[in-house]
Amino acid sequence: MTQPNFDTLLARYADLLVHTGVNLQAGGKVRVSAPVEAAPLARLVARAAYRAGAADVRVVYEDAHLALALYEDGQDEAVSFVPEWFSREREAMMDDGYASIAIVGEDPGLLAGADPARVGARSKALAQALRPVSEAAASFRINWTVGAVPTPAWAARVFPELSPEEAVARLWTDIFTVTRADQPDPVAAWAAHTERLARLTDLLNARQYAALHIRSELGTDLTVGLADHHVWQGGAETAQNGVRAVPNLPTDEVFTAPHRERVDGWAVASKPLSARGQVIEGIRMRFEGGRAVEFSARQGEDTLRQLMATDEGALRLGEVALVPASAPVARTGTLFLNTLFDENAASHIALGRCYPTNVQGGQTPETLRAAGGNADSLIHVDWMIGTAQTDVDGITASGEREALMRGGEWVLALD
């Protein structure tokens, strides 16, 4: 049996983003965003969308090097300037029902030398301008998904020991593996996988734990109270427009909303986190009453501090997610330095805004807040705490403990 060649795999991956990722309907419209380096995949995604009967495809190319130029050579006024019309086109697309396929792949360390205060100021200004868009995405108003392309700079960070060509090829191999693009029928494989995740979320939703208790050999000892009427999600989700889509390819997590005032103890990172063009390593953070009261990082602490200074909600959790240590991403043995992948290799938590869909009836900020959700923040930053020696218990309302994970693996029976 011969392996499909690269072009075949790339076309399959494009099909997967269109069909499984956003599940584009005939006559549907779609926005595709991608780094300039990802043009070959973006073109295939456009073709796949047109073949699926798309009424319109808008491709928007992004270039993080322009931000680097701004941070290095721009005036202060330019750094914080966001035109008044900045988000209007994206809002118009949202209103017109455009699905969204976001392709990521920027160099995870591109902005390591930039002034964290400049990066923080601009990131906050952009997040404010895009708030209507990101809130709509968080509440899954339209179907969206995220994929990735190994840019040479990203691949070189992941595999510094390989030649540039080998690094890109190796990262593609890993991406095709964990997205199942290398399987004979990727769409069918995804249907089976999301079905398994649905059974898991059904079980957890039926339990309605008051809290989770997470411990690892690295020092994590964290009790995460869960929001009232919380909903576990994972795999496929039905957007408000009725389309059932898979927001992340790959995805192996099940996740829900913590209670913003009921998180206590230590969280210790098990993997580096790439955020704002900087790799943040060795995070240790202590929570009291839901609020991060002390934290440190071996590398990138300034960036972490900038992130957490965004607003009060940035000091509290908006997500807790459980991922087995044997998940496909973890099995590759690759540290991707990209959250789309690394968060699917380890249980994790996120600082900042929760997903309204993780709380029953949580579609308004008021109801979300009333249930204990962390409704108000401009950020949502996941970071990994799970390991192959992580134990997770569910704690019921009456204080009983039930084992959910032992040694990083599920101990729930999926019948």
Place this chain on the structure above:
Amino acid sequence: MTQPNFDTLLARYADLLVHTGVNLQAGGKVRVSAPVEAAPLARLVARAAYRAGAADVRVVYEDAHLALALYEDGQDEAVSFVPEWFSREREAMMDDGYASIAIVGEDPGLLAGADPARVGARSKALAQALRPVSEAAASFRINWTVGAVPTPAWAARVFPELSPEEAVARLWTDIFTVTRADQPDPVAAWAAHTERLARLTDLLNARQYAALHIRSELGTDLTVGLADHHVWQGGAETAQNGVRAVPNLPTDEVFTAPHRERVDGWAVASKPLSARGQVIEGIRMRFEGGRAVEFSARQGEDTLRQLMATDEGALRLGEVALVPASAPVARTGTLFLNTLFDENAASHIALGRCYPTNVQGGQTPETLRAAGGNADSLIHVDWMIGTAQTDVDGITASGEREALMRGGEWVLALD
């Protein structure tokens, strides 16, 4: 003496686009458009703009392969669909005074296999949507300029006998030569060059010829009546915002507005024309009373017919431009297959809309029309008729002839 290396030349070219091209002022804003393949230059342009004190730089990447995907795989509805909000962001930038640096470089034959009817339908729909933007550009409401990057596909069409790397390198060499980026002080060289062109336009404006008579050995024998109160332009222009800029790099033409009802005789192309992703060769066109009444092309005739079917104005001339056969672009000996360059190697005419700035007091459609300008068309397509054996006479209102060019060269004395 050593030649500057490629990176130095590229950075100089970026500086030239910012300083000579749009003459960006401190605190000014600029929009940069570029093919995805041109990201390295776009990044340098952004840096040069930030260093010049730009208040904002917006880079928009374009990708003609997406149009190819649409023409090959899209539904008919998708081909003609343009969102209602399509031009709003560009209009907002125009209103906010953003200068514009357009970097071109697409494969001149990319759409050769696409259905000309589809290409024509979409081009017309886009031109209609962008009409406010292109009219504002034509009347030089804001300062703008055009530069180029040799994409591999473009370079391969220009130098099919070279390897891909050699073709790109050779095309860069030609571009650096004709844009004077390879000179020790390109900005000063451009100042001297635009000064020479200004003396030439001053002389021509003082003459106020009623018509030009252009003849070549290829069969061109064309009388081009000029609009009343026409203005010759060339080199630098002052935009309505008061900024003096150079709209094309390179530029060696002086040009003005024909009278839309006073063009008679044969025009025969001296070079291929790249338009709408198709190379059109061997155009022959006969005018009567300003209107093209017959035409043919050896290659790409369908595309030419689609262009001319856009509207009534597409059958009439909006520009006549004189370029000496010894201009720097011509001296390279390269056929660029890109109008930015090829129109600066040969005298040319343009079908479609004229520039309001080519008629004294022509800033409104009414005054422009009253002077005989071709005010109403969605297109403006230049094509080359000049050769090294072309003679041009100016004909005065009283019918006297004055020699302007002989054997493709100016015979006017520049004082």
